[in-house]
Amino acid sequence: MHASRRSPTVGLTLAVCASLSVATGCMADSSAATPTWFGPAVDVGGGTARSFVTLDENGTPAGVGIRLSASALDGLTDAADVEMQTFPLELPDQTPPTAFEYVTLDWNPHGHGPLGLFAKPHFDMHFYMIDASAVDEIDPARADFQSRASKLPPAQYMPVDYIPTPGPPEMNTSPKMGLHWANRADGMIPGLYNFDQAVLAGSWDGAYTFTEPMMTRQWLQTRPTLTEDVRQPQAYAKSGYYPTTYSVTYDDAAAEYVVELAGMQLRQAS
Numbered sequence: 001m002h003a004s005r006r007s008p009t010v011g012l013t014l015a016v017c018a019s020l021s022v023a024t025g026c027m028a029d030s031s032a033a034t035p036t037w038f039g040p041a042v043d044v045g046g047g048t049a050r051s052f053v054t055l056d057e058n059g060t061p062a063g064v065g066i067r068l069s070a071s072a073l074d075g076l077t078d079a080a081d082v083e084m085q086t087f088p089l090e091l092p093d094q095t096p097p098t099a100f101e102y103v104t105l106d107w108n109p110h111g112h113g114p115l116g117l118f119a120k121p122h123f124d125m126h127f128y129m130i131d132a133s134a135v136d137e138i139d140p141a142r143a144d145f146q147s148r149a150s151k152l153p154p155a156q157y158m159p160v161d162y163i164p165t166p167g168p169p170e171m172n173t174s175p176k177m178g179l180h181w182a183n184r185a186d187g188m189i190p191g192l193y194n195f196d197q198a199v200l201a202g203s204w205d206g207a208y209t210f211t212e213p214m215m216t217r218q219w220l221q222t223r224p225t226l227t228e229d230v231r232q233p234q235a236y237a238k239s240g241y242y243p244t245t246y247s248v249t250y251d252d253a254a255a256e257y258v259v260e261l262a263g264m265q266l267r268q269a270s
Contacts, residue, residue, distance in 0.1 A: 034062055037092035044087055044105065047072030051089040051103045054262070061098045061241045063262030064091070066105060066125055070255045073217055078109045078121070085109075086176075088132065098264060099240035100211075102128040102135060114165065116190030122216040125259055126177065126202070129238070130209050138176050138204055149173035151206040158208055159231035161185055162201050178204035180212070183231060199230065199246055207237060213246060213259055220257055223250035236267040 039051035047069030054063040066089065077085060087105040104126045111119035128135055139145060149170040162181040165172040173179045181201040182188050188198075197215040201208065211230070227247040236242065243261035251258050 037095050038067075039090040039092050039103075042087050042089060042105075044068065044072040044076075044107070046075035049087060049089060049105050051091050053092055053095040053098070054260075055095060059096070060266075061096055061264045063260045063264060064098055064100050064103075064127065064243070065258060065260030065262070066103065067251075067254070068105070068123075068220075068257040068259070070250075070257070073221060073257075076107055076109065076121075076217070080110075082109055084112070084124075097240065099129050099238070099242045099267075100127045100261075101131045102126075104128075114190060117188055117193055118195055118214065120195055120216045120218065122195070122214055123220070125213045126210050127212070127261060128210045130204070130207075134204075135176055138173070138178055140175055145173075146170045148205040149179065152179075153203050153206050153208050153237075156234040157237050158203065159183070159201050159233050161231060164203070173204070178202040178209050197224075197226070197248065199228070201231075208233065211243070211261060213248070213261075215248065215259075220248075223257075225249050230261065230263075235270045237269060239267065239269045241265065242267050 034054055034056055036052050036054045041048040041050045049066055049068045049072055052065055052067055053061060056062040085107045087107070089103040089105055091100070091103060106124040106126065108118075108124060109121050111122060150168070152164065152169060158181060161184050163184050164179055164181050169179050179202060181203065183199070186198055187193060195216065196219040197213070200212040200214060202210040202212060226249070227245060230243050230246050232242075232244065241264040244263035244265055245261070247258070247260050247262060249258045250256070
């Protein structure tokens with residue numbers, strides 16, 4: 001976690017930040033009982049995406065998420081030679097830290113593997129518990145890639161009922177991401193699984209490193225209202241605020257899709 005994101009006096013910073021321009025990525029909705037801070041907007045399709053952090057009435061983290069404008073679903077590339085577009089989203093740096101350090105929004109115009117599971121055009125949203133430089137080190141060209149990729153976390157540190165992609169982890173680890181894990185209860189049987197949305201987990205070098213909501217463009221366009229529990233591990237390798245719920249909604253007033261990992265609880269390392 002980045003200690004630099006901790007604000008000693010959130011109320012004071014809110015007042016100062018509200019006077020800055022939107023371009024700084026420092027604007028906050030301070031009118032609500034639970035203020036929301038936004039990261040800088042990034043162009044996506046015909047619109048924008050931005051990260052956000054919501055605080056509770058005590059100034060502690062309540063949720064982390066992504067807001068995606070409705071127009072962002074238009075104008076997305078479907079070029080045959082584009083496998084994936086990645087849009088890094090900076091987290092606002094005025095809020096207390098959570099377990100998450102880095103967020104990306106990935107557009108997959110032709111889906112991706114495993115074969116027969118995620119072939120529909122969709123978004124991946126990686127909420128990383130490591131920073132951007134550590135994600136960048138997940139590179140098959142590095143001499144230590146195989147040894148680090150093959151190292152799985154102790155079972156108690158991964159969400160209950162989550163299992164890694166079948167096969168050797170060093171072969172299944174995705175560059176600049178990590179090894180993906182799926183909830184066995186989701187019944188992801190190739191050819192039978194009807195993918196509209198799911199929440200994956202990820203690991204790298206023996207650690208639980210990301211939570212990943214995935215959802216198809218077509219499903220998002222239905223403007224869904226979804227709230228689910230986030231599966232928890234039995235123990236935590238690092239202390240921090242971790243989410244207990246996952247939601248996808250549509251904000252009519254803002255014309256934005258809202259994906260949020262919320263219900264933050266402070267967990268102690270053990």
